[in-house]
Amino acid sequence: MEGxxxxxxxxxxxxxxxDERAYGKLVRAHEEIAFRVAYLITxxxxxxxxxxxxxxxxxxxxxxxFRTSEPxxxxxxxxxxxEARNRRRSAGRREHLALRAAASSGExxxxxxxxxxxxxxxxRLLAALDELPEQARLVLACRYLLGLSEDETAxxxxxxxxxxxxxxxxxxxxxxxxxGPRA
Amino acid sequence: MDLERELRALVLAxxxxxxxxxxxxxxxxxxxxxxxxxxxxxxxxxxAAALAVPQSRGSILRLLHLGGVTxxxxxxxxxxxxxxxxxxxxxxxTQAHAEQALGRLLLLPAIDPPPPLHxxxxxxxxxxxxxxxxxxxxxxxxxxxGILKKLTGGLTSITSVRVGGxxxxxxxxxxxxFLFPGAPARLAGNVLLWQAHGLTLRLEGRALTLARxxxxxxxxxxx
Numbered sequence: 001m002e003g004x005x006x007x008x009x010x011x012x013x014x015x016x017x018x019d020e021r022a023y024g025k026l027v028r029a030h031e032e033i034a035f036r037v038a039y040l041i042t043x044x045x046x047x048x049x050x051x052x053x054x055x056x057x058x059x060x061x062x063x064x065x066f067r068t069s070e071p072x073x074x075x076x077x078x079x080x081x082x083e084a085r086n087r088r089r090s091a092g093r094r095e096h097l098a099l100r101a102a103a104s105s106g107e108x109x110x111x112x113x114x115x116x117x118x119x120x121x122x123x124r125l126l127a128a129l130d131e132l133p134e135q136a137r138l139v140l141a142c143r144y145l146l147g148l149s150e151d152e153t154a155x156x157x158x159x160x161x162x163x164x165x166x167x168x169x170x171x172x173x174x175x176x177x178x179x180g181p182r183a
Numbered sequence: 184m185d186l187e188r189e190l191r192a193l194v195l196a197x198x199x200x201x202x203x204x205x206x207x208x209x210x211x212x213x214x215x216x217x218x219x220x221x222x223x224x225x226x227x228x229x230x231a232a233a234l235a236v237p238q239s240r241g242s243i244l245r246l247l248h249l250g251g252v253t254x255x256x257x258x259x260x261x262x263x264x265x266x267x268x269x270x271x272x273x274x275x276x277t278q279a280h281a282e283q284a285l286g287r288l289l290l291l292p293a294i295d296p297p298p299p300l301h302x303x304x305x306x307x308x309x310x311x312x313x314x315x316x317x318x319x320x321x322x323x324x325x326x327x328x329g330i331l332k333k334l335t336g337g338l339t340s341i342t343s344v345r346v347g348g349x350x351x352x353x354x355x356x357x358x359x360x361f362l363f364p365g366a367p368a369r370l371a372g373n374v375l376l377w378q379a380h381g382l383t384l385r386l387e388g389r390a391l392t393l394a395r396x397x398x399x400x401x402x403x404x405x406x
Contacts, residue, residue: 031200032200035198035200035201036197036200039197039198045198048198049201052201121189122193122194125189125190125193126193126195129190140190144187144190144191144193145190145193145195147191172186172187175186176186179186
């Protein structure tokens with residue numbers, strides 16, 4: 001893992017010189033998280049795909065302005081998330097969040113955390129999350145469902161890091177109210 | 184368990200991440216202008232040929248791929264004229280020859296007698312009449328479905344469509360230019376592009392509507 005940032009930096013430098021293969025590797029490394037961020041925003045897989053594709057093309061064009069001393073992922077997520085927001089606005093629709101609790105993690109045995117949270121509770125928690133206002137839902141989804149850092153979340157949502165902190169705290173409070181006591 | 188841990192422990196069924204296939208040009212460091220046209224290049228060989236002719240294209244603003252078809256949104260109109268749909272399609276070949284060249288069975292309309300098939304650089308084409316108007320059907324022998332979609336403004340409309348469950352585009356309105364292997368550039372009519380049975384197909388007609396194009400596409404069969 002320690003080698004990755006250096007490798008990524010080299011790929012960025014090569015991509016800035018026009019090396020499409022290098023950029024392709026960067027895309028592969030980040031396309032899943034970028035697509036999922038876009039999906040959270042657009043709530044539509046096709047729109048999210050377009051947002052991710054267009055975002056990566058825009059990032060390629062803007063790579064000369066990227067500061068190589070900084071991590072690439074937040075920068076990419078900011079661009080893709082902007083594309084996703086544009087699509088969401090232009091689409092003018094609010095589809096129901098299509099996330100659902102997976103039947104299983106696909107692993108042979110559930111993790112301790114999975115075992116501790118039963119299927120019904122997972123569904124209830126997701127339903128409560130889905131009912132939150134947009135800002136609250138997105139900040140929690142980025143932080144906890146996608147596991148983004150505060151900086152990455154801030155980049156994706158186009159807000160300051162401090163806003164992520166305060167918004168997360170308020171969102172958790174609202175979620176707690178909506179989730180309610182367990183049966 | 185506290186709420187944050189419960190959230191982190193959720194296992195979600197995300198939509199499958201699509202493999203993003205980006206075709207990139209070196210980013211032009213110039214102020215963007217409004218796209219004026221869409222150039223439709225058929226087959227990568229044709230694209231390469233077009234790129235070799237400096238006056239034939241301007242800066243590429245956007246690239247779309249559908250199998251062997253490349254759609255470019257560019258900012259400068261290449262020199263092109265209206266030409267008959269059947270011009271420059273290559274020599275007439277037998278169906279067996281055409282299918283051998285593509286490595287696939289062709290999808291053909293039910294027309295008796297069948298219209299002649301032309302072959303040029305791995306592209307099989309035929310022209311037939313639909314409601315009295317000529318329609319050009321071209322088929323390519325491969326279908327690596329790397330799609331980069333971009334639907335932006337401009338004089339030409341590019342609509343993402345599904346044809347028989349597969350991906351496609353309908354290109355209409357405004358002027359766009361068709362580059363065919365070995366043929367001079369020409370102004371194209373409305374075009375439906377789609378993929379089916381391992382083929383990339385292209386249907387063109389001056390007055391072709393999306394609805395009619397999709398109907399015609401549905402009538403094509405291995406014959």
